[in-house]
Amino acid sequence: AQKVTQAQTEISVVEKEDVTLDCVYETRDTTYYLFWYKQPPSGELVFLIRRNSFDEQNEISGRYSWNFQKSTSSFNFTITASQVVDSAVYFCALSEGYGGSQGNLIFGKGTKLSVKP
């Protein structure tokens, strides 16, 4: 069965610290997609990144970086030099490929990140 586990419920850091949010997934498909979304207090889910199962290259976007490792079924997210504006709930999500769930997202329970000044 498809499943996404975010073991960290809440993380609190001080501004400028680096922080890594963990994500472990389960799927029987060989083709699948992984996503990270940010949900600030306003409630809107903001898309951050999508990776497909065939692309294990790590990605960096500014202060954000993602580490995808198929061997451990993990897709971890690191924020470097965190800022107060990074405070939000972060969701990891899985979508299966052709013949799967037709693209609907399976979310983890989220990790609440609090960055203190």
Next chain:
Amino acid sequence: GAGVSQSPRYKVAKRGQDVALRCDPISGHVSLFWYQQALGQGPEFLTYFQNEAQLDKSGLPSDRFFAERPEGSVSTLKIQRTQQEDSAVYLCASSLGGAVSNQPQHFGDGTRLSIL
């Protein structure tokens, strides 16, 4: 506007009443999804439309939940005879291609539904 728009932003109803939640997707987006997000949880899939066709409604929790997208644009999620367990945030998302393209879904702010 440029994003997904949902209305109302907040809805309070008494148990047993019917409610209707509206979603205006991003113009031109083929796919539309509804999710339910309980407090402190991740969103859970309810149903999916490709244009006006409802291709997947496997996540709808009961036959009291009904969704439509008659002209392939605006969608309405209706809940009949509401129960307290229906209290949640209902999120709508749209994406440009068909679902199997797995393109990023863009979410609205959600409708927070409270059943008294």
